Amino acid sequence: MLVWSAVAVVGAVCWSVLALSRGESVSALWILFAALSSYAIGYRFYSRFIARRVLQVDDHRATPAERLENGRDFEVTDRRVLFGHHFAAIAGAGPLVGPVLAAQMGYLPGTVWIIVGVLLAGAVQDMVVLFFSMRRNGQSLGQMIRAEIGVVGGIAALIAVFAIMILILAVLALIVVNALAESPWGVFSIALTIPIALFMGVYLRVLRPGRVLEASLIGVVLLLAAIIGGGMVDGTPLGDALTLDKTTLVLALVVYGFVASVLPVWLLLTPRDYLSTFMKIGVIVLLAVSLVIAMPVLRNDAVSSFALAGNGPVFAGSLFPFVFITIACGALSGFHALISSGTTPKMLAKESQVRVIGYGGMLMESFVAISALIAACVLDPALYFSINAPAGATGATVEGASTFVANLGFSISPAELQAAADTIEEATLVSRTGGAPTLAYGISEIFETAFGGGLQAFWYHFAIMFEALFILTAVDAGTRVGRFMLQDTVGNVWKKFGDLTWWPASWIASAVVVGAWGGILYIGVTDPLGGINQLFPLFGIANQLLAAIALTLCTVLLVKHGKLRHAWVTGVPLVWVLVVTMTASFQKVFSADPAVGYFAQRARYADALDRGEVLAPAVDASAMQQVVTNSTVNGVLQSVFALLTLVVVANGVLVVVRAVRAGGLPTTEAPAEPSRIVEPAGLFPTAEERALLAAERDRLDREKAGSSR
Amino acid sequence: MSAVIARLSRGAAAVRWYLRALTGEDRWDRHVELCAAQGRTPMTRREFERHRTDVAAAHAHERCC
Numbered sequence: 001m002l003v004w005s006a007v008a009v010v011g012a013v014c015w016s017v018l019a020l021s022r023g024e025s026v027s028a029l030w031i032l033f034a035a036l037s038s039y040a041i042g043y044r045f046y047s048r049f050i051a052r053r054v055l056q057v058d059d060h061r062a063t064p065a066e067r068l069e070n071g072r073d074f075e076v077t078d079r080r081v082l083f084g085h086h087f088a089a090i091a092g093a094g095p096l097v098g099p100v101l102a103a104q105m106g107y108l109p110g111t112v113w114i115i116v117g118v119l120l121a122g123a124v125q126d127m128v129v130l131f132f133s134m135r136r137n138g139q140s141l142g143q144m145i146r147a148e149i150g151v152v153g154g155i156a157a158l159i160a161v162f163a164i165m166i167l168i169l170a171v172l173a174l175i176v177v178n179a180l181a182e183s184p185w186g187v188f189s190i191a192l193t194i195p196i197a198l199f200m201g202v203y204l205r206v207l208r209p210g211r212v213l214e215a216s217l218i219g220v221v222l223l224l225a226a227i228i229g230g231g232m233v234d235g236t237p238l239g240d241a242l243t244l245d246k247t248t249l250v251l252a253l254v255v256y257g258f259v260a261s262v263l264p265v266w267l268l269l270t271p272r273d274y275l276s277t278f279m280k281i282g283v284i285v286l287l288a289v290s291l292v293i294a295m296p297v298l299r300n301d302a303v304s305s306f307a308l309a310g311n312g313p314v315f316a317g318s319l320f321p322f323v324f325i326t327i328a329c330g331a332l333s334g335f336h337a338l339i340s341s342g343t344t345p346k347m348l349a350k351e352s353q354v355r356v357i358g359y360g361g362m363l364m365e366s367f368v369a370i371s372a373l374i375a376a377c378v379l380d381p382a383l384y385f386s387i388n389a390p391a392g393a394t395g396a397t398v399e400g401a402s403t404f405v406a407n408l409g410f411s412i413s414p415a416e417l418q419a420a421a422d423t424i425e426e427a428t429l430v431s432r433t434g435g436a437p438t439l440a441y442g443i444s445e446i447f448e449t450a451f452g453g454g455l456q457a458f459w460y461h462f463a464i465m466f467e468a469l470f471i472l473t474a475v476d477a478g479t480r481v482g483r484f485m486l487q488d489t490v491g492n493v494w495k496k497f498g499d500l501t502w503w504p505a506s507w508i509a510s511a512v513v514v515g516a517w518g519g520i521l522y523i524g525v526t527d528p529l530g531g532i533n534q535l536f537p538l539f540g541i542a543n544q545l546l547a548a549i550a551l552t553l554c555t556v557l558l559v560k561h562g563k564l565r566h567a568w569v570t571g572v573p574l575v576w577v578l579v580v581t582m583t584a585s586f587q588k589v590f591s592a593d594p595a596v597g598y599f600a601q602r603a604r605y606a607d608a609l610d611r612g613e614v615l616a617p618a619v620d621a622s623a624m625q626q627v628v629t630n631s632t633v634n635g636v637l638q639s640v641f642a643l644l645t646l647v648v649v650a651n652g653v654l655v656v657v658r659a660v661r662a663g664g665l666p667t668t669e670a671p672a673e674p675s676r677i678v679e680p681a682g683l684f685p686t687a688e689e690r691a692l693l694a695a696e697r698d699r700l701d702r703e704k705a706g707s708s709r
Numbered sequence: 710m711s712a713v714i715a716r717l718s719r720g721a722a723a724v725r726w727y728l729r730a731l732t733g734e735d736r737w738d739r740h741v742e743l744c745a746a747q748g749r750t751p752m753t754r755r756e757f758e759r760h761r762t763d764v765a766a767a768h769a770h771e772r773c774c
Contacts (some may be wrong), residue, residue: 072764081730094774168774209758212732213725266762269770274732335773342771470772477772484769500767543774 004044011037018108018302025297028374031111032291035370039363042119047359050124054558054566055131057351062675064137065347074138077347079356080683085347086361088277089339090126093172093471094329094543095365097435099373100442101536102326103384104314105307107298107377109323114373117324117331118366121573125547126336127358128554128570133341134348135669141341145553145648147668148560153651157549160644161338162485164542166513167637168335169478170520171539172471173257174531177249177521178434179468182427184242185230185461187249190468191242192226193272194256200271216274223275227461231425246525253475254518261479261510262503269476276470283466287371287443290450296378305409313389313408314433315533316595321584325540330369332577334546336362337553352681360683375442382412383420383429387438390530391431392617401430424460433532440464475517482513520633527630528623529601537588538634544581545645548574552652559656562664578649585642589635598635602628736761 014034051057068074102110133139146154180186200215233239260268310318386401394401398414421429440463447459486509491498497505524531551574558567591597594604605627608615618624659665678696680689729735744751
């Protein structure tokens with residue numbers, strides 16, 4: 001109890017400093033420790049309450065992994081190993097990019113949302129979905145919605161999941177394109193990851209089957225060599241050949257995405273995934289350590305003027321609802337519901353482990369988001385806005401950027417901007433939108449302060465590589481998941497198409513999926529208004545809408561199980577995310593402000609086009625036409641996502657009303673069977689669990705001795 | 710001194726155990742153990758790993774944003 005009181009005091013002090021400091025220099029460590037102490041308290045008390053009182057996990061009940069063990073998808077897995085698997089599956093580029101963009105609003109709104117959001121919404125969603133899927137033999141989110149809410153909701157959810165996934169892939173790819181455009185160093189090292197992964201694939205299949213650690217070690221060494229080698233290509237003919245513009249990179253990514261999705265997984269996807277997982281863990285640990293050593297100071301305001309006025313250059317819209325949209329992953333991410341109802345529930349050894357895997361895994365992702373937020377907030381705001389303002393605003397020149405940020409009230413000279421780009425050996429940093437260059441620059445500064453050695457250019461490209469690597473892994477894997485979904489859906493009507501080994505079907509399905517995200521990617525890359533500021537809000541809203549769908553399912557299930565008294569646990573986050581997403585959707589569709597509303601933007605440009613005028617930042621009539629088309633596409637997508645979600649929610653409300661009247665309804669939960677295995681609940685076994693484990697070992701030894709006699 | 714070395718080597722062994730389990734490298738050992746317990750002849754490592762990757766290929770590979 002003494003320990004927990006101490007943790008609470010530390011947390012309270014950190015929060016007070018963050019909330020009360022104004023106009024003085026605030027150390028980033030206050031954010032770090034506010035986060036860590038809040039996570040500790042949330043995990044210890046709230047997640048235990050959810051596990052014991054709300055879900056009533058029962059370790060005497062066998063999990064699907066124990067009942068249906070088949071050595072393939074159903075398999076009792078060590079909780080620490082499963083934690084690693086689950087974390088590697090949920091954590092991607094999302095928690096790195098969202099907080100960086102949200103830093104436009106200041107450090108406080110992002111910090112509060114990431115921490116409060118994860119404790120009360122994000123981690124709760126992951127844990128509860130994991131629990132319900134586990135009780136249903138690992139059914140997917142779509143299957144559970146169809147079975148527990150209804151066919152209409154199920155179909156709407158299926159379409160929403162597919163559409164949202166396409167959008168997410170497009171936005172992730174857009175981040176990579178923006179980070180690699182006109183950067184021969186970046187292109188060189190990222191391109192080399194493909195032959196490195198292929199080599200590892202052949203190594204593991206042919207040369208030394210199964211020696212994953214060996215192959216990964218070789219891979220990581222080659223990867224570092226590729227980053228160092230990249231520093232030498234600039235200025236050479238090879239460097240010139242690798243200086244690619246955005247449209248060329250789009251084409252390259254689309255071709256790559258298609259090939260990666262039809263190649264055997266052992267050749268490219270699996271080895272790349274090993275690399276990206278090791279890099280992910282390595283960088284996160286390195287970042288946490290270097291933050292403590294470097295102790296950087298937050299350079300931006302606690303709450304910036306853009307937060308209230310809603311006229312920020314990175315993305316338009318005011319604090320409410322747009323901070324909660326921009327930071328999705330790290331606080332609340334609907335996509336995790338797909339992972340929590342995927343392979344993880346089929347591998348749990350004990351019911352009580354949903355707490356450490358579901359809630360704990362999400363806390364870890366939230367910590368990544370906090371680190372990313374810090375990396376963006378320790379940058380000089382003038383530099384931050386020069387990097388993140390769209391090219392239409394800065395003219396993509398250092399002079400233009402310097403003037404532009406001066407109008408925002410910040411000061412940086414063209415020479416200083418050029419010097420910043422020179423330290424990381426990039427041609428320019430102006431309007432390198434998408435979040436990745438900002439984060440990489442922030443990380444390189446922190447690492448340089450912590451470790452020294454004049455390696456900032458290396459660290460920058462190391463960070464770019466790290467982000468690009470797992471974005472590309474997500475693009476490969478996402479394209480394959482999309483392909484499987486498409487083949488499965490079409491397979492209901494045309495059986496042959498559902499055969500995953502029939503190549504015409506897999507090629508066609510892959511081409512459709514790649515074409516869909518490639519198309520949106522192209523729209524984003526060529527958008528005269530800047531792609532990220534147009535598409536990222538759409539991405540964030542889509543992810544949160546998926547969370548609304550998942551939380552609807554959780555709430556419906558709590559009520560159906562007769563736990564109306566505790567339905568607020570997922571009901572309150574559901575209401576919150578609905579308010580946020582519906583406000584945001586409404587503004588994006590109906591706002592009269594052309595910077596916020598897609599259709600207002602469309603009307604503004606369409607009217608000007610009719611009058612024969614050209615509005616900045618468009619430069620000619622065809623760019624004007626492009627803005628009109630893009631705003632229409634974005635507005636329609638936005639409306640469709642919101643409507644699909646409302647269909648699921650409405651269907652859910654009907655079921656809740658029926659269930660409340662009846663005092664509960666039958667569900668598709670698998671019947672209980674007694675468990676025969678003993679496993680600890682948390683990462684570290686308690687004294688009580690140790691005694692149980694020892695007794696179990698004795699029993700097994702006796703059995704063995706008995707049977708061999 | 711030797712206590713420190715013993716502790717370090719225990720730590721290194723734990724890290725190795727974790728990484729092998731995380732990457733699935735330890736599956737082969739388990740297969741061999743299981744076969745020994747049941748008195749069967751294990752597959753060759755090559756066959757086993759090939760079988761394992763082919764099974765994995767039929768499943769969607771989940772990676773989030």
